[in-house]
């Protein structure tokens with residue numbers, strides 16, 4: 001049994017990026033852990049009325065816990081930083097916080113967003129940087145594989161375009177059997193209906209046609225050594241994280 005740790009800034013990032021992977025490796029008997037750095041209380045609460053930030057934060061926390069149940073996440077850890085404020089958190093503090101969990105949980109595989117943050121969101125970028133620093137600080141003690149997860153199809157259904165990807169994608173995990181679970185996890189983030197509809201139109205209404213059969217990764221460090229990500233000439237190879 002391997003232990004996989006997913007580190008994301010907002011409730012819903014996990015479902016957008018790698019819900020299929022989480023469900024797949026849970027079913028294969030591995031342990032799935034999730035760190036969520038904020039309560040995501042800046043998101044537009046579609047269809048809901050909240051009297052205060054705390055109420056929205058608590059609601060989003062419950063939505064994430066529901067998505068985590070759907071995906072078989074064994075433990076969800078909340079850091080509770082302000083949504084939209086990760087870039088203002090001292091990078092050493094954020095790194096130390098992640099490092100403490102890496103030392104305690106001793107994951108075999110760590111996954112976070114790439115340095116471009118996929119969407120360019122400052123929270124995504126800040127957490128990616130801090131996670132990489134934390135991995136560098138602990139990998140001699142506890143070797144692991146460190147992956148970025150990308151969402152190359154994120155902007156397929158959006159009018160705008162994302163930032164230029166910072167690293168090439170080097171592998172894709174086949175999640176065809178877990179698309180329903182991914183849809184259910186996305187639907188758990190009910191208050192995020194606007195974002196879900198933007199990237200995954202139809203899913204909230206029960207049509208999973210836009211959910212891709214693959215989720216996309218870049219192996220960036222393995223057992224204490226950097227891996228130079230090389231752009232795939234043709235088709236991205238199918239890989240397993242475990």
Ligand SMILES: [Zn+2]
Nearest residue numbers: 009010013121
């Ligand atoms: Zn996010």
